[in-house]
Amino acid sequence: MTKITAIHGGGDWNDASAEYLILPPGMDIEKEKAARRVWYNTLYITKRDKNFVTLYEWCLQRGARVPNDDELEVYEDMF
Numbered sequence: 001m002t003k004i005t006a007i008h009g010g011g012d013w014n015d016a017s018a019e020y021l022i023l024p025p026g027m028d029i030e031k032e033k034a035a036r037r038v039w040y041n042t043l044y045i046t047k048r049d050k051n052f053v054t055l056y057e058w059c060l061q062r063g064a065r066v067p068n069d070d071e072l073e074v075y076e077d078m079f
Contacts, residue, residue, distance in 0.1 A: 004067055005029055007056050019056040020072055021064040032059055 009017040023029060036058045043050055053061065060066075 004072055005064075007054075007059075009054070019054075020067050020074075021056065021059055022067050022071065023059065024063040024065075027059070027062065027064060029059070032062065 003022070005021045005023055007019045007021065009019070033055055036053070036055055039050075039058075044052060
C-alpha cells in the first residue's frame, strides 16, 4: 500500500494548509526537514543566493511526487 505524507503548514487556522506527497523508498521526511533547515540557515539566510523553497518543494526536488487522484481523495468538512 502506498503511504501518503501530509505536510501541514501555517500553525493556526488562518493558514492551515496541507500538501500531500508520496516519498520515494529510502526518503525520510525528518532527515529532509533537518537538511532543509541547514540549507535555510546557512545558504538562504546568509547568502540569499538561492530561491526560497518550502519543505514540500524541497522534497519534490529530491524525488518525492504528488499523489494522483486514484491515490488521494480529500474531503472538506465545511458548513
